[in-house]
Amino acid sequence: MSVIECKKLSKNYDEVEALRNIDLEVKEGEFFGLLGPNGAGKTTLLKILTCQLKSSNGKAEVFSLDTFTNFETIKPKIAIVPEQESPPSFLTPREVLELVVNIRQINGKDIDYWLNFFELDKMEGRVCRNLSRGQKQKVMLASAFISNTKLMFLDEPFINLDPLVQSKVREWLKEYVEKGGTVFINTHLLENAERLCDRAAIIHQGKIQSLITLKDLRKQNLTLERLFHEIVV
């Protein structure tokens, strides 16, 4: 069953064509990567899929529902880590997770687990405004992971994280997908994409240039990096 579907999707900002005729399908239980250089249109696509932006043309569906008109049904079922780490400035990490739990009306028993997981328990009593960028990113990830949704949208989730935390996050995401969750990840860190994704699309200048199954790529003794260079450069 497909959880994400785009057909002939386009987005224009005045005269700039940010997305051009995107056709895409992501199945339930898939780890899907959207790869591309800076400014390729990755974040724009993610914003459309997460009900934050209206497309100019074409179809964008999540759980078979149009993303712009079904905000109330789609939003509780998805978790998002946006490109910019922007947790509430004046809340402590624990309070941020309590806010997420309160708004999503889910059980808050995992709050301590996630604070420990990201070593945010040491930050008790500090508001997010005073955290480093990496720590803020951890708060954003914890907020998404605690949401307990079946579909997760991650926009450059590994930026600012140290290698140890990156590896912990990778492991958790793999487990999440194994248990039936679906991940849609935007990244230009090809190494992470190669380790995690089942399938990936390379987007360049607003257009999907290639759809890749990682297994097939490995069979052909190709790397994502080589393919990426061939397409983008």
Added chain:
Amino acid sequence: MNKLILFRMLQEEIRLNTSFASGKGFYSFPVLVLISGLLATLFSDVMIEDMGYVDYLQILHVSAIFYGLFAGSLAFFGNEFLERIFGYFGLIIGLSTTHPITQRKITFLYFCKEIIFYSFFTMLPALIGALIGTYFTNINITSLSIFSMTLYVSFCTGISFAYYISSFYRKSISHAIIYSTVFITIYAILFRGEEITGTLDWYLNKEMKQLALGTIVPIFLSLIATLNITEHNNVSSISIIGYKNRFKEYSEKYTWAEKFGIPGILAKERIDLERSKTGTKMFFSFLFPLGFLTFMNWFLDKGLPIQIDFNTIFYGVMIGFFGTMLYSWLNSIDTPHFYSTLPVQVSDVIRARLLLFGTITWWIPLIFMALISYMSNELDLLPIGIIVMITVGIYIVNYTAMSTGLKTNSALFDAFVFIKFFFISVPPMIAMTILSLAINHRPSTILVALSLICGILSLLSLFFYRKIDTKWTNESFD
């Protein structure tokens, strides 16, 4: 290099403003100012007849100083505001952190940019409007041009004073307070017994010494400010550690408000308000316009042949109107971007902020109302004043929330939004002001009329409140 940086800063300012408002809205603003300049000239005869020639010119100079101060405050204290609204916001002024240019130099260039921008964006259109106005009046075009130059110096004084305060604010808030008091005291001593500004004194009395003195003031202020700027100053207004977890406590407290807003959002916004110490800022932001009103009251009393006393009901109207400021403060505490990761709409956050306005910040206007009525010996008018204040406050804040959403300050930069705001807010205020001034003549009739207006405003408030959902559904938090 300096020229290039200055040019890029001007480009940046224009792009920043057009990103706040629509391009058309932004470029229409000078037209609005031009029309204001034209009207000021056309009605100058009436004003002079009412207030007297010298008093009218003085009031224009005071306004120019305050306008400069306002523009300068936006520029020099706006960075913190921009960061809170938009998250990280990189401006050219931040170049000194990564490039070999001193903070002193880049801040001075930024100050020059501000003067150039406001000169071309507002002062010049106002002058053109006024010059066009001379065609329809008997005002001499040369004397109007000379007077405009003196006004321009007053504007520069205001903007330089903001620059001066900000340079001390970089060190600490107490430095800013002490050195602004020092400057105000010196200014008061220098111009004691003279006109309010040196250039006005020169214009009226042809005293060259006063012209020199008046012109030196902004130069002196900007020089001190520039020399005062050093590297690595950091003002931290909030503590780093030691915050107790309050979220659960507050979200439980707000379960009663579930009908109006999501308790989680209300708790988050309430904590933001407390920890950012915005309540104190809100309180002090009331002092400035109220002080200005009191000054105008005193000034009009001095200038007009008949005595006009602004009573408690009048202040109720004004303080209610300043509710817009409170709502705008609520919108500038923190960036709302995090909400985009949650299943909430922009309208949910707007409603939460409206509820906070009504339940948490109410004490600020109430304190001012009580103080004003006590000081004017009008405690008997206080209940009516409070009703008027609440009605006007709810009306204007609901309209502001409906029309500007979570970006009140930036949305009002759009001339079209501003004009609508003007036409929605000014007519009821004028009607209520006239009624309040006539309360002693026919109290019962005036009370009936006031009640009628309050009723209409309440109905309109409800209408604006209901429109929030339709207007802000599906809007993004960006």
